[in-house]
Amino acid sequence: MNLQSKMKLNHMSFPTVDVTTEAKFFEEHFGARIEFVDAATGSALLKHGENDIVLEAMKDTVPWHRDFHFGFEFETRREVDALYEQLKRAGVKLETGVFNRMGRGSRFFGRTPGGVQFEILTREDMESKWDANKK
Structure with missing residues (x-):
C-alpha cells in the first residue's frame, strides 16, 4: 500500500x-x-x-526567501485575469502581470501584507506536454 x-x-x-x-x-x-x-x-x-x-x-x-510561495488555482484564465484586476485595484503588491510560463498555464505573483509571495494560476491554457494526466 x-x-x-x-x-x-x-x-x-x-x-x-x-x-x-x-x-x-x-x-x-x-x-x-x-x-x-x-x-x-x-x-x-x-x-x-x-x-x-x-x-x-x-x-x-x-525574512522570506524571494521564491518561497503558495499558489491558488482557478479553472479559467478569465478568473485569473479578474482576480488580478481586483487585487490591482485594491492596491495589493503585485510582482508580475498575468503571463503564461513556458506553456504551463497563465499566472501572476504578488505578496501578502506580511511579505509571503503568492501565485494565482490556471491550467486551462497549459500545453498538453505539461499535463501529467496525459502521460
Whole structure:
C-alpha cells in the first residue's frame, strides 16, 4: 500500500508580526474564513475549503526567501485575469502581470501584507506536454 497516496494537505502555517492584517487579507482576497484567534498567543486559524491556514504571531519580522510561495488555482484564465484586476485595484503588491510560463498555464505573483509571495494560476491554457494526466 502506498501511504503517501492517502495523504492530503492539511494546513499551511505562516509567521507574521501582524496577524490581524494578514488574516483580513486572506479573508478579503482569497476567501478564507477566520475560525478563531488564540487569545494566549495571538495566532489565528483560518479555513480555506478543506485546508487550514495558521497565522503564527511573531515579535520580529520573518525574512522570506524571494521564491518561497503558495499558489491558488482557478479553472479559467478569465478568473485569473479578474482576480488580478481586483487585487490591482485594491492596491495589493503585485510582482508580475498575468503571463503564461513556458506553456504551463497563465499566472501572476504578488505578496501578502506580511511579505509571503503568492501565485494565482490556471491550467486551462497549459500545453498538453505539461499535463501529467496525459502521460
